[in-house]
Amino acid sequence: MPFTNKGPKSLERTDKFILPISEESEETENGGQLADPLARMEKSVSAITKARPHLSRDQAKSSEISNYQMLLEISAAINSTLVTDEILQIVIKRVIKLLKAERGFLMLLDENNELQFRTVHNLRREEMLQEDFKFSRSIANQVAATGESIYTSDAQTDERYSSNKSVSELNLRSIMCVSLKIKDKAIGVIYLDNSTQACLFLESDLYLLELFATQAAIALNNSRLYEKIVRLKRYNENIVSNSPVGLIVLNSRLEIMTINSSAEKIFGSTQNRGERLDTLLGGDVPARWLQGCRNVIANGIDEALPRSYLTIGETEKVLSVKISPLEEVDRSGRGVIIVIEDITEKVILENYVAVSEKLIAKGEAAASVGHELNNFLAIIFNNAELVQMRLMTGQHQKAEESCNAILAGVDKMKRFTEDLMDISNLKQERVTYNINHVIDDLLFSVKTQPRFKDVTFVVRSNPELPDCEIDVGQIQQVFVNLLYNAADALHDKKDKREIRITISSERGKVITTVRDNGSGISPGNLPHIFEPHFSTKPEGHGLGLANCKRIVEGHSGTITVDSKLHHYSEFRVALPKKK
Numbered sequence: 001m002p003f004t005n006k007g008p009k010s011l012e013r014t015d016k017f018i019l020p021i022s023e024e025s026e027e028t029e030n031g032g033q034l035a036d037p038l039a040r041m042e043k044s045v046s047a048i049t050k051a052r053p054h055l056s057r058d059q060a061k062s063s064e065i066s067n068y069q070m071l072l073e074i075s076a077a078i079n080s081t082l083v084t085d086e087i088l089q090i091v092i093k094r095v096i097k098l099l100k101a102e103r104g105f106l107m108l109l110d111e112n113n114e115l116q117f118r119t120v121h122n123l124r125r126e127e128m129l130q131e132d133f134k135f136s137r138s139i140a141n142q143v144a145a146t147g148e149s150i151y152t153s154d155a156q157t158d159e160r161y162s163s164n165k166s167v168s169e170l171n172l173r174s175i176m177c178v179s180l181k182i183k184d185k186a187i188g189v190i191y192l193d194n195s196t197q198a199c200l201f202l203e204s205d206l207y208l209l210e211l212f213a214t215q216a217a218i219a220l221n222n223s224r225l226y227e228k229i230v231r232l233k234r235y236n237e238n239i240v241s242n243s244p245v246g247l248i249v250l251n252s253r254l255e256i257m258t259i260n261s262s263a264e265k266i267f268g269s270t271q272n273r274g275e276r277l278d279t280l281l282g283g284d285v286p287a288r289w290l291q292g293c294r295n296v297i298a299n300g301i302d303e304a305l306p307r308s309y310l311t312i313g314e315t316e317k318v319l320s321v322k323i324s325p326l327e328e329v330d331r332s333g334r335g336v337i338i339v340i341e342d343i344t345e346k347v348i349l350e351n352y353v354a355v356s357e358k359l360i361a362k363g364e365a366a367a368s369v370g371h372e373l374n375n376f377l378a379i380i381f382n383n384a385e386l387v388q389m390r391l392m393t394g395q396h397q398k399a400e401e402s403c404n405a406i407l408a409g410v411d412k413m414k415r416f417t418e419d420l421m422d423i424s425n426l427k428q429e430r431v432t433y434n435i436n437h438v439i440d441d442l443l444f445s446v447k448t449q450p451r452f453k454d455v456t457f458v459v460r461s462n463p464e465l466p467d468c469e470i471d472v473g474q475i476q477q478v479f480v481n482l483l484y485n486a487a488d489a490l491h492d493k494k495d496k497r498e499i500r501i502t503i504s505s506e507r508g509k510v511i512t513t514v515r516d517n518g519s520g521i522s523p524g525n526l527p528h529i530f531e532p533h534f535s536t537k538p539e540g541h542g543l544g545l546a547n548c549k550r551i552v553e554g555h556s557g558t559i560t561v562d563s564k565l566h567h568y569s570e571f572r573v574a575l576p577k578k579k
Helices: 037-051 057-078 084-099 137-146 165-169 203-242 261-267 277-281 287-299 344-393 396-421 435-446 472-489 544-554
Strands: 010-013 018-021 103-109 115-122 150-152 175-182 185-193 246-250 256-259 303-312 315-330 333-342 431-433 455-460 468-470 497-506 509-516 558-564 568-576
Touching: 084 103, 084 115, 084 185, 084 203, 103 137, 115 137, 115 185, 137 150, 137 175, 137 185, 175 203, 185 203, 246 261, 246 315, 261 333, 277 287, 287 303, 287 315, 287 333, 303 435, 315 344, 344 396, 344 435, 431 435, 435 455, 435 472, 435 497, 435 509, 468 472, 468 568, 472 497, 472 509, 472 544, 472 568, 544 558
Parallel strands: 455 497
Antiparallel strands: 010 018, 103 115, 103 185, 150 175, 175 185, 246 256, 246 333, 303 315, 315 333, 431 468, 497 509, 509 568, 558 568
16 A cells, blocks of 8 residues: 655545554564554554544444434434524534534625635634635535535645645545535535644545534525514514504404504503403493404304494494404404404594585575475466455456465375475385494484584494394484484483484395484373374474485385383384395
């Protein structure tokens, strides 16, 4: 086997690594040179074995077990944290300790596919000096590009690397560099080197380093995924927190998991995780919300509640609510997310616009009616003057003709005004609508009126109420009249003043009752209250309830009354549900 002598210390090259030849091995016991190469190799192997005990036959098995135990410990260590920088520090320190390297570098590829230092370590001192950052970059770049590990036991004599400037300047001896890969894609490298012959890297060391790099890459990948999830979580939390609409996440038990600041602002309270939705408004959560949440959890289909009227503190608010399913909210399974928008100002503006439009329409109608009445009055006035003149001149026959013309004009005026009051002759604009919404809209508009001061409204509705086909304006007018009459009946009541509204469905009908605890109606007046021009009020014209009856019957419905004098009055409106 060929070998070379280089001064007092020489190296013998083998296929695997360079054997150091000690000074002692160069002499025989007689002081002469040792001529037998085998003897010199045995001496060299003995020296290496002494430096690397795990190579001896007696300790090979225990050393191998020790190495794998250390690998397990290292794997446990790097998987004990999800912080990237902590993983990198653990990786480089443990690998240097495992393989007895003098220096170690861990570099990761940046977005430009360039290697960047992430952590470095020098076994001889804690802090790395500027010159410690010099290494064989060409080796690291080659490993990063190809993904293939590089190993040399003596770079000074290795033809592949001996000509590298960094190898000669740094007097690098043994070098190992392995790739960090995630799904066969290189993300960086681990680079180790030694500058002395005393600590040689063996091919078995390279195998250990590759095993270690695999574990390190998995830990780094987990760390990156975790950091990505954390960033996404923060991003989502920022969106939720800064959203102008209220967001509430509930689990299957209707417990609050998340509530953003907009929702807390809407309800004027701060809720804690785990509290039930019922606590949000002190138990005053609309039944339609609760039922809607249960429906969505059960069938996974969105539900929308365009308008919900709630009294929060002393403020009446109108909320638009959408309830959507949310999978895997917690271990209990599906939950819901409630999106809440405060549309109070929008509804108020709509009401103002509607009132304005009605006033304009009334003004136009009044002008038209006034014009027609003026025409009738002009005819009557002219004929009245003619009667006076003809009577004075003795033209009695012609005076009679003028009187007949006056009577005809009065009759036309009477029929014209009766047509105006006959609401059943007005054109209906029916739409599919829910009586719950009619009552909600109406109460929001009238509750602030002075006539309802100190009146308590109690509303009981059915969240599953079927829709009806109605002219919304006409049906609202019915309930406006009923509420005004109820307020008038409570006018002289001194103690608790209450109006109860109950909405239900039965036998294809939607039933709405309006009940007050006021003065009641005398038995003698009950049969006549729906007759036109019948009124018990001094200033009443007797058309309100008559018009209500005409409107309801025009919708193929019925309106009835039950009353007990000095106790209560209850009006019952039944409308057919949509077919």
